Amino acid sequence: MISKKTKYGLKALIYLARRYEQGPILIADLARDESIPKKFLENILLNLKNAGVLQSRKGRGGGYALGRPPEKITFGQAIRLMEGPLAPVPCVSEMAYARCTECGSELTCGIRLVMKDVRDEMARILDGTTLADVLVKIDGAEDRGRNLIDFCI
Amino acid sequence: MISKKTKYGLKALIYLARRYEQGPILIADLARDESIPKKFLENILLNLKNAGVLQSRKGRGGGYALGRPPEKITFGQAIRLMEGPLAPVPCVSEMAYARCTECGSELTCGIRLVMKDVRDEMARILDGTTLADVLVKIDGAEDRGRNLIDFCI
DNA sequence: ACTTTATTCAACTATTTCAGTCAACAAAAA
DNA sequence: TTTTTGTTGACTGAAATAGTTGAATAAAGT
Ligand code: FES
Ligand code: FES
Numbered sequence: 001m002i003s004k005k006t007k008y009g010l011k012a013l014i015y016l017a018r019r020y021e022q023g024p025i026l027i028a029d030l031a032r033d034e035s036i037p038k039k040f041l042e043n044i045l046l047n048l049k050n051a052g053v054l055q056s057r058k059g060r061g062g063g064y065a066l067g068r069p070p071e072k073i074t075f076g077q078a079i080r081l082m083e084g085p086l087a088p089v090p091c092v093s094e095m096a097y098a099r100c101t102e103c104g105s106e107l108t109c110g111i112r113l114v115m116k117d118v119r120d121e122m123a124r125i126l127d128g129t130t131l132a133d134v135l136v137k138i139d140g141a142e143d144r145g146r147n148l149i150d151f152c153i
Numbered sequence: 154m155i156s157k158k159t160k161y162g163l164k165a166l167i168y169l170a171r172r173y174e175q176g177p178i179l180i181a182d183l184a185r186d187e188s189i190p191k192k193f194l195e196n197i198l199l200n201l202k203n204a205g206v207l208q209s210r211k212g213r214g215g216g217y218a219l220g221r222p223p224e225k226i227t228f229g230q231a232i233r234l235m236e237g238p239l240a241p242v243p244c245v246s247e248m249a250y251a252r253c254t255e256c257g258s259e260l261t262c263g264i265r266l267v268m269k270d271v272r273d274e275m276a277r278i279l280d281g282t283t284l285a286d287v288l289v290k291i292d293g294a295e296d297r298g299r300n301l302i303d304f305c306i
Numbered sequence: 307a308c309t310t311t312a313t314t315c316a317a318c319t320a321t322t323t324c325a326g327t328c329a330a331c332a333a334a335a336a
Numbered sequence: 337t338t339t340t341t342g343t344t345g346a347c348t349g350a351a352a353t354a355g356t357t358g359a360a361t362a363a364a365g366t
Contacts, residue, residue, distance in 0.1 A: 002241045004354065007255055007264065014263045027313075035255070040355055046314065058313045059363030075267055088155050102160055102188070108294050110167045110287040111160060114228055114278070121274040125267070134263040141261050156324065180342075193326050199343070211342045212334030 006082040008036045009044045013078055014138075016054070017070040017131035024056070024063030044082070051081045070135065076126035086126060087119040094123070159235040161189045162197045166231055167291075169207070170223040170284035177209070177216030197235070204234045223288065229280035239279060240272040247276070 011034045019025055027045065031038040045064055048054045055067045066073060080086065080095060087093035091100045092115050103109045164187045172178055180198065184191040198217055201207045208220045219226060233239060233248060240246035244253045245268050256262045 001237065001243070002268075003352090004255070007242070007253075010264050011255075024312095026311095037355065039357080042313075043315085043355095049313095056313060057363080058311085058361075060311050060365065062312050062363070064313085084154065089160070090154070100160075102157065102164075107298050108291055110291045111163050113290045113294060114282050114287060117278050118275055121278065122271055125270050125274065129267050134267060137266045138261055138263045141266060145260050157326095158324075190326060192328080195343080196326095196345095202343095209342065210334085211332070211340095213340055214335070215333085215341055217342090 002079070002083055005040075005044055006079060008034070008041060009048060009082045010075070010078060011036065012041065012045060012064075013048070013053070013066070013073065013131055014134055016064060016066050017073070017135055020066055020070055024061065024065050026063045030064070048078070048081060053078065053081065066131075070131035073131045074127050075129045075131075075134070076123060079126060086122050088115045092116045092119045094119075155232070155236055158193075158197055159232060161187070161194060162201060162235045163228070163231060164189065165194065165198060165217075166201070166206070166219070166226065166284055167287055169217060169219050170226070170288055173219055173223055177214065177218050179216045183217070201231070201234060206231065206234065219284075223284035226284045227280050228282045228284075228287070229276060232279060239275050241268045245269045245272045247272075 012030055015030055015034060016025060027038060027041055030036070031041050045054060045056070049056055049064070049067070053067050053073060054064055056062065056064050076086065085093040085096040087096075089100060089111060090096070090098035091103070091106055091109070091112050100106065100109070100112070103112070106112060165183055168183055168187060169178060180191060180195055183189070184194045198207060198209070202209055202217070202220070206220050206226055207217055209215065209217045229239065238246040238249040240249075242253060242264060243249070243251035244256070244259055244262070244265050253259065253262070253265070256265070259265060
């Protein structure tokens with residue numbers, strides 16, 4: 001299960017992607033609209049900014065915005081920044097490989113052999129999904145929801 | 154990342170699967186061979202036994218064994234018992250669905266739309282892999298390792 | 307210059323989970 | 337009955353999670 005931190009961060013990114021053309025967004029507005037504790041959101045956004053995913057401006061007229069277009073930010077990148085490596089075991093991580101201290105031989109480790117496949121599939125989906133893709137998915141889901149209602153009427 | 158508990162548990166299951174025909178295995182042997190803290194391993198195995206995956210016998214000649222054949226125990230089952238639901242968010246879990254308290258509408262949640270795909274792929278792989286499958290994979294990997302050495306010579 | 311509006315940063319706290327241990331207990335074989 | 341072995345729940349220390357507090361800093365408007 002992903003942490004609340006990650007979930008809040010992803011919600012914030014989707015929110016900012018939706019308003020990408022509108023200039024800087026206030027933390028306070030974001031926190032209110034998505035019901036995220038404001039102070040907690042502050043340090044999440046700061047993390048994302050330090051990683052280059054977001055940019056910010058202080059003072060009047062300031063706020064947060066995406067650091068690059070929504071098509072250039074993937075779920076995979078965001079999750080790695082907040083949650084750590086995607087891989088279920090360190091020995092199959094491509095971005096943050098580490099040896100498994102518990103396992104003798106890496107080549108013949110049964111856990112590794114299975115988890116490699118899991119990691120690869122997760123990476124394929126998450127690195128292949130940008131914020132722009134998610135906006136499209138959401139719009140599609142909304143339309144389908146509306147049609148269902150229309151159909152009922 | 155999976156917890157050590159889960160990793161130890163999976164190692165134990167693979168170990169017991171390999172020795173499925175040999176009758177009960179002592180915790181002490183298992184702990185020594187896989188270098189798992191014995192006391193910790195005890196309550197991991199107990200969990201698995203209470204879930205029906207393992208069986209045990211007390212006294213001399215006792216020990217632990219699989220509760221059913223290796224072809225009937227999947228990685229997915231084992232991981233769910235030790236690590237909890239596979240799903241990254243509770244709202245896409247099939248075995249342990251729960252509403253996401255943080256999200257307003259479930260139907261149009263961008264996180265959910267993406268994580269649904271992730272969960273389904275993970276479930277496909279992990280529920281589709283039995284202990285017997287893993288043993289075969291390990292043997293295959295060992296053979297490939299040997300061939301590589303032969304080739305070098 | 308001064309105030310207002312914002313983000314930034316360090317430090318602090320409470321709660322929960324993880325990793326592992328202890329000691330008393332129960333069952334079965336010798 | 338004694339010894340060997342597994343069973344169980346309670347316990348502990350360390351780390352991660354989920355926040356909070358409060359002061360510092362920066363930019364814009366007056
Ligand atoms: S080597 Fe990484 S899980 Fe075994
Ligand atoms: S992630 Fe579950 S509804 Fe949004």
